[in-house]
Amino acid sequence: MKENMDKQIAYLEFINRENSFRHHRFSEELRELELLQNGDLRALDEAKKLSDSGRSGHLSDDPFRNRLYLNICHITLCTRFAIEGGMDSEKAYNASDLFIQRCDKAKSLDELNTMHAEVTEYFTRQVAAAKKASIYSKPVIECIDYISTHLHETISVPELARLANLNASYLSVLFKRQVGLSISDYVITKRMQTAENMLRLSDFSLSEISDILHFSSYSHFARTFRKHYHTSPKRYRDTHQQAPHFTNQSPG
Secondary structure: OHHHHHHHHHHHHHHHHHOOOOOOOHHHHHHHHHHHHOOOOHHHHHHHHHHHOOOOOOOOOOHHHHHHHHHHHHHHHHHHHHHHHOOOHHHHHHHHHHHHHHHHHOOOHHHHHHHHHHHHHHHHHHHHHHHHOOOOOHHHHHHHHHHHHOOOOOOOHHHHHHHHOOOHHHHHHHHHHHHOOOHHHHHHHHHHHHHHHHHHHEOOOHHHHHHHOOOOOHHHHHHHHHHHHOOOHHHHHHHHOOOOOEOOOOOO
16 A cells, blocks of 8 residues: 555656646745744735645646645645634634635536635734734734744844844843743743644654755654643644645755
8 A cells, every 4th residue: 555655756757757746835835824823914915825836736627626636735734823813712612614615516617716715814914903903012013923933043032132132131021921931941832832743744754844944854853742731743744744745855
């Protein structure tokens, strides 16, 4: 079974190279989802670029079914990132169910294409509304937004203090009071949440995930992951991995 699947994948990779086709890069898809997670409506432009690029997955020979399946994948990812951005989880899951039901009842390809953009806009606006209703002050929100889009870089308290135009010591106290975590603990928590998503939804190797999330070594990453999830990254992936939505592919 596994050998047969490997052969089919190898053949598909060959066909894609011959046709100069590649899927979206992980960073390309993550750009849209991180903007959504921040409640930033630029996510709509990124979603349109991805949808119009011709690099979406080939899930069916039938164009209607292909877009249907892609929409369902899109809804699933938007739901998860919206929840991480602050949208109420029950509301997000109910919205996901309703969007998928609408996809199931769609009668035309145009209807499905329109819904793809509607999904992105709905979840982005919901996250933006949740952030505005948050108890967090503007400096803390600015820090949270910055952290969520710079997890692949070094993040320091002095750097965040300059961003928020506050004294570093005061910012640290303010952040801890409002968020309930120190800035460093919050950064680690967000990196762990991202690692969890990547282990479930991508085909990046464990060491690549560690590097992308700016850990000093894989052993440091593994220790931190175990502390948060009480299991190793490898065991977590073996137990929870779904069909990869984010792929690490070289150009065709």
